[in-house]
Amino acid sequence: MLAAVALTACNSEDEATQPSAKIKIEQDTYNINESMTVHFTGDAENVVIYPGDSGHDYELREQSNTGLVVNKGLFTYAYTTPGVYKVVCLVTNHSNEGSVVLRDTCSAYVRVKDDVTEIERISAPAVYYDEVFANAIGGGEWLMVLPRKLFYKNKTLTVPLKQKLKFYISSSTSQIAVDGADYNSSTKYDLAGTHTVTVTSNEGSVAEYKLLTLNYAIFKNFSVLGKAGTLGYSEYDYSTYTMDVKVPSGSDLSAVAPTFAMSASNERAYIDGVEQTSGVSTADFTKPVTYTLVATHPENPEAKVETKVTVNVTIE
Numbered sequence: 001m002l003a004a005v006a007l008t009a010c011n012s013e014d015e016a017t018q019p020s021a022k023i024k025i026e027q028d029t030y031n032i033n034e035s036m037t038v039h040f041t042g043d044a045e046n047v048v049i050y051p052g053d054s055g056h057d058y059e060l061r062e063q064s065n066t067g068l069v070v071n072k073g074l075f076t077y078a079y080t081t082p083g084v085y086k087v088v089c090l091v092t093n094h095s096n097e098g099s100v101v102l103r104d105t106c107s108a109y110v111r112v113k114d115d116v117t118e119i120e121r122i123s124a125p126a127v128y129y130d131e132v133f134a135n136a137i138g139g140g141e142w143l144m145v146l147p148r149k150l151f152y153k154n155k156t157l158t159v160p161l162k163q164k165l166k167f168y169i170s171s172s173t174s175q176i177a178v179d180g181a182d183y184n185s186s187t188k189y190d191l192a193g194t195h196t197v198t199v200t201s202n203e204g205s206v207a208e209y210k211l212l213t214l215n216y217a218i219f220k221n222f223s224v225l226g227k228a229g230t231l232g233y234s235e236y237d238y239s240t241y242t243m244d245v246k247v248p249s250g251s252d253l254s255a256v257a258p259t260f261a262m263s264a265s266n267e268r269a270y271i272d273g274v275e276q277t278s279g280v281s282t283a284d285f286t287k288p289v290t291y292t293l294v295a296t297h298p299e300n301p302e303a304k305v306e307t308k309v310t311v312n313v314t315i316e
Contacts, residue, residue, distance in 0.1 A: 015095060016093045016100040016101065016102045017093055017102070018102050019042065019043060019045065019091040019092060019093040019102060019103070019104050020042040020043045020044065020091070021042050021044065021047075021089045021090070021104040021105050022040070022041045022106060023039065023040055023041065023042070023087070023089045023106060023108065024038070024039040024041055025038050025039075025108050025110060027110075028108075028109065028110050028111060029110070029111045029112075030078075030079065030111070030112050030113070031112070031113050031114070031115060032078075032079055032081065032082060032113070032114045032116065032170070033078050033079075033080060033116075033170050034078060035076050035077070035078050036051075036076065036077050036078065036079070036110065037074065037076050038070070038074070038075040038077070039073060039074060040070050040073045040074070040075070040089065041073075042089075042091060042104070042106075044091030044093055044104070045092065045093045046092045046093070047069070047089065047090075047091050048067030048069055048070065048089075048090050048091075049067055049068050049070055049075045049077070049089055050065070050067045050068075050087070050088040051068070051085060051087055052086045052088065053079055053081065053083075053085055054081075056068065057086075058105075058107075067088075070089075081112070081173075082112050082173060082202050083112055084109060084110070084111050084112075085109070085110055085111075085112060086107055086108075086109055087107060087108050087109070087110055088105055088106075088107045089105060089106050090103065090105050091104050091105070113202070113203055114171050114173050114202035114203060115202070116169060116174050116199075117174060117199040117200070117201050117205055117206065118169065118170075118199075118207070119142070119167055119168070119169055119197070119199060119207075119209060120168045120169060120170060121133055121134075121168035122134040122142055122144065122166070122167055122168070122211065123165070123166045123168075124144060124146065124163040124164065124166075124191075125164055125165075125166045126163055126164050127146065127150075128152065130166065132144070132145075132146065132238075137212075137303055138302075140209045140210060141209065141210045141212060141303065142197075142209060142211050142212065143212050143213070143214065143297070143303045143305070144191060144211060144212070144213045144214075145213070145214050145215070145216060145238075146159055146163070146213065146214075146215055146216070147215070147216050147238035148216070148218060148263065149233060150233065150235075151234065151235045152235070156233060161190060161191045161192045161213065161215075162188040162189065162191070163188060163189065163191055164185065164186065164187065164188055164189070165178070165183075165187075165189055165211075166185065167197075169199065171201065171202070173201075173202040174199055174200065174202065175200045176198070176199055177198040178195055178196070178197055178198075179195055179196055180196070180198075192213070194210055194211065194212050194299060195210070196208060196211075197209040197210070197211055212297050212299065212300060214266075214295045214296075214297055214304070214305050215263070215264065215295060216238050216239055216293075216295065216305060216307045217263065217267040217268075217269075217294060217295040217305070217306075218231070218241060218263050218293065218307060218309070219231065219243065219260050219261070219262065219269075219293070220260075220261040220262060221261050222243050222245070222258060222259075222260040222311070223245070223258060223260070224256055224285060224311075225247045225248075227245055227246060227247050228245070229243040229245040229311065230243070230244045239305070239306065239307050239308060240307070240308045240310075241307065241308070241309045242310050242311075242312060243309055243310070243311040243312070244312050244314070245285075245313045245314070246313075246314055246315075246316050247314075247316065248316060253284070253285040253286045253313055254284055254285075255282045255283075256282060256283065256285050257279055257280055257281060257282045257283075258278070258279075258285075259278050259279045261278065262293070264295065266295055266296050266297070266298055267294065268293070268294050268296075269291050269292070269293050270291065270293075270294065271283060271290070271291060271292070273292075285311065288310050288311065288312050289310070289311045289313075290308055290310045290311075291308070291309045291310075292306055292307070292308060293306065293307040293308075294307075
């Protein structure tokens with residue numbers, strides 16, 4: 001009799017109970033990359049969600065599409081492509097030996113919009129391993145700053161203003177145009193001029209941006225007591241340079257007015273905030289002197305970039 005009672009108890013524990021699939025989704029419309037939260041409100045031992053996009057379509061589960069496990073009653077997901085998706089919740093209960101499996105499903109539809117027009121970053125990818133990025137300066141304007149030359153593998157290379165552009169935007173469907181023509185990643189754009197960049201989202205909204213370009217300011221030439229200086233380039237920092245000048249023995253360097261020329265008319269030279277004039281402004285070159293060179297964009301006085309040039313004068 002005791003054996004029979006024990007066998008009955010074991011069979012009762014192994015029986016699977018019918019699970020209940022219930023979910024609550026906080027909203028029915030999302031933007032791409034926006035987090036969707038699904039609350040599981042049913043009752044089951046095992047719960048998975050099929051979001052309905054590529055690789056996770058419940059209708060294609062026999063073709064290697066998979067569901068994603070719900071953890072502690074919550075499931076979060078973000079879609080990267082716009083569309084209407086059928087979200088399916090599949091729940092199962094089973095006996096300890098797996099001989100009995102009971103299932104239940106429920107579903108809901110969500111619409112995903114792609115209304116992205118925001119540019120996240122812009123780069124000139126051909127300039128030294130895609131490390132030169134424009135800066136957003138407000139009002140829909142971006143400022144790209146390029147060196148005139150760079151030091152690479154013990155060589156000084158000239159950087160042309162015709163460059164390819166790369167736009168970073170969190171959408172695969174938004175359309176980008178440059179000056180009214182479809183953007184092409186292989187095209188070299190002449191950055192000597194200002195470009196209008198238009199982004200049109202999948203939903204039809206439009207945003208317009210301006211891309212301005214400046215070169216880092218640099219001395220075209222620089223002389224102390226008639227002796228020309230040699231410009232030194234940094235391999236990693238395009239905003240810092242050195243200028244080395246050698247002058248004859250016995251030269252007085254305590255108050256010298258160097259002669260110099262800037263590389264462009266929109267560039268100015270300063271020491272401690274005071275603008276310097278070639279052949280007029282004096283400096284004490286008995287120690288290193290740091291010039292701040294400022295380049296200002298002619299279309300926007302707020303668009304500017306600074307360069308530091310440290311002048312080292314030595315006596316031969």
